[in-house]
Amino acid sequence: MKLSRRRLAGLAAAGLVARTEAAQAPQDTPNTDFAKAARDAIQRNSETLSKFDVPMATEPAFLFKP
Amino acid sequence: MTDDIFFGSVSELNARLRKKEFSTVELARAFAERLERVGPRYNALALPLTKVALKRAKAVDDDLKHERFRGALQGIPFGAKDLLSVAGQPTSWGAKPYATQVFDHTATVLDKLDKTGSVLIGKLAMVELAGGPGYRMASASLFGPGLNPWDVTRWSGGSSSGSGAAVAAGLVPFALGSETSGSILTPSAYCGITGLRPTYGLVSRHGAMALSWTMDKIGPMCRSVEDCGIVLQAIAGGDSKDPGSAGKSFYYTPQYARKLSELKVGFAPADVERVDPQARPAFEAAMRVIRESGVQLVEAALPDFPYGPVTSTIIACEGASVFEQLITNGKVHELADAKQIEGLKAGLEIPAKDYLRAMRIRSLIQKRFHELFADVDILVAPATYRIATKVTDPLDAAPPGTAAAPSGARGMNGLIPAGNLAGLPALCLPCGFSENMPVALQLVGPAFSENSLLALGREFQNRTGWHKRHPSVD
Numbered sequence: 001m002k003l004s005r006r007r008l009a010g011l012a013a014a015g016l017v018a019r020t021e022a023a024q025a026p027q028d029t030p031n032t033d034f035a036k037a038a039r040d041a042i043q044r045n046s047e048t049l050s051k052f053d054v055p056m057a058t059e060p061a062f063l064f065k066p
Numbered sequence: 067m068t069d070d071i072f073f074g075s076v077s078e079l080n081a082r083l084r085k086k087e088f089s090t091v092e093l094a095r096a097f098a099e100r101l102e103r104v105g106p107r108y109n110a111l112a113l114p115l116t117k118v119a120l121k122r123a124k125a126v127d128d129d130l131k132h133e134r135f136r137g138a139l140q141g142i143p144f145g146a147k148d149l150l151s152v153a154g155q156p157t158s159w160g161a162k163p164y165a166t167q168v169f170d171h172t173a174t175v176l177d178k179l180d181k182t183g184s185v186l187i188g189k190l191a192m193v194e195l196a197g198g199p200g201y202r203m204a205s206a207s208l209f210g211p212g213l214n215p216w217d218v219t220r221w222s223g224g225s226s227s228g229s230g231a232a233v234a235a236g237l238v239p240f241a242l243g244s245e246t247s248g249s250i251l252t253p254s255a256y257c258g259i260t261g262l263r264p265t266y267g268l269v270s271r272h273g274a275m276a277l278s279w280t281m282d283k284i285g286p287m288c289r290s291v292e293d294c295g296i297v298l299q300a301i302a303g304g305d306s307k308d309p310g311s312a313g314k315s316f317y318y319t320p321q322y323a324r325k326l327s328e329l330k331v332g333f334a335p336a337d338v339e340r341v342d343p344q345a346r347p348a349f350e351a352a353m354r355v356i357r358e359s360g361v362q363l364v365e366a367a368l369p370d371f372p373y374g375p376v377t378s379t380i381i382a383c384e385g386a387s388v389f390e391q392l393i394t395n396g397k398v399h400e401l402a403d404a405k406q407i408e409g410l411k412a413g414l415e416i417p418a419k420d421y422l423r424a425m426r427i428r429s430l431i432q433k434r435f436h437e438l439f440a441d442v443d444i445l446v447a448p449a450t451y452r453i454a455t456k457v458t459d460p461l462d463a464a465p466p467g468t469a470a471a472p473s474g475a476r477g478m479n480g481l482i483p484a485g486n487l488a489g490l491p492a493l494c495l496p497c498g499f500s501e502n503m504p505v506a507l508q509l510v511g512p513a514f515s516e517n518s519l520l521a522l523g524r525e526f527q528n529r530t531g532w533h534k535r536h537p538s539v540d
Contacts, residue, residue: 035411044375046420049379052371058429
């Protein structure tokens with residue numbers, strides 16, 4: 001079968017796209033609820049942080065420089 | 067020119083350039099061709115810059131011809147993580163929504179390297195948005211999963227995946243990476259190269275993608291400690307364009323470093339219990355080398371803080387703010403990793419009280435590290451507790467270092483997030499192999515103690531030679 005240059009370029013591009021998409025395709029199970037998992041992680045972090053005793057005089061670790 | 071150049075150190079290559087064994091153009095062309103040919107095998111290449119590089123190399127050759135010497139980096143090709151902007155060239159941040167993004171300015175670190183006469187030959191792949199608030203799969207990148215040159219079924223680490231793989235495979239003599247929490251150390255450890263995370267503020271981040279303003283750092287990923295020192299000297303220094311800049315310079319002066327016999331090095335016996343059993347002999351042997359180097363080894367342990375939740379909260383909040391527009395316009399869904407997408411979105415909902423509490427705990431962490439470093443000069447620990455994960459394995463299945471030591475002691479578990487929260491420098495040193503994959507140590511010191519870390523690291527590499535091993539690359 002004889003292919004035109006344009007057709008060859010198109011096929012090459014399609015192959016590249018397919019490989020790229022395969023490489024990028026998330027391999028997670030479709031049923032995983034990542035939104036809920038993210039919210040739950042934030043909640044767990046919040047609870048852990050709130051249990052940690054922080055003296056009232058402790059300032060956050062950033063400085064405002066006028 | 068023979069193939070041995072591909073694994074030569076910066077100093078060796080520079081010496082051969084000065085002896086006119088080959089020209090800068092020849093060297094740049096050889097590495098650029100190799101990077102373009104082999105880089106895609108590891109999904110390591112983001113953007114070749116061969117044409118621009120050869121033009122720059124020609125100018126460097128002109129300098130050398132007229133004996134305008136600019137130091138050890140003159141004429142040395144290198145690669146940069148694709149979160150550093152180069153004016154007029156695409157800078158994707160490893161993420162589909164930014165695939166065609168072009169800036170009109172060049173990152174300060176790349177400008178500084180240009181002034182030394184080193185030659186940027188390509189941008190290197192990375193995990194999308196440097197990993198954001200967390201990702202689940204190695205495939206979380208516009209370029210596909212970073213594949214490890216030691217075993218392509220394994221991950222090259224993240225988020226500086228391409229930088230790690232490219233240095234390990236001899237595609238560039240050195241690379242720049244960045245670390246918010248582990249992104250230089252992990253790929254360096256997994257790929258068996260030497261990586262340096264500088265003190266926060268020592269290296270300008272102007273022109274680099276922001277993920278966390280208070281935690282982002284840029285650093286060298288090289289073949290040796292010596293090369294890390296040379297590159298750090300070139301890229302460090304104050305920069306009014308970076309609000310986090312410490313305004314300090316760095317001079318690599320191993321000749322003036324403190325005597326090793328004066329250094330107290332803290333280690334935790336529990337760390338060896340936590341390491342993969344197959345990797346234990348390598349770590350035990352490495353600890354013997356550290357001891358034989360003449361330092362005083364003393365037992366130490368990390369202060370007890372919730373490093374993980376503090377780090378996650380800070381990165382999630384700052385990252386969500388940086389990428390608020392991406393999240394609200396819905397383009398966040400173009401990212402490859404579902405966990406990263408939902409993590410970024412959820413970051414916008416974290417209450418201010420949690421962020422502030424995390425930053426206040428961070429102050430306490432910083433204070434405790436000051437106290438710890440009154441007793442010891444350097445901490446040593448495994449860089450990771452296991453070898454590179456399989457590319458297909460979920461990264462949240464069993465995070466390295468979470469397995470409890472049988473003794474129940476904390477040891478140095480959590481040193482990577484702890485060191486990043488406190489803004490401390492760290493040096494990753496290859497220290498052996500397990501299952502034919504590299505394993506590595508990390509050295510951590512007080513802020514701006516890079517020369518001490520490099521001095522001990524250099525002695526370690528003089529006594530071992532693990533850093534000279536490289537994978538076979540056809």
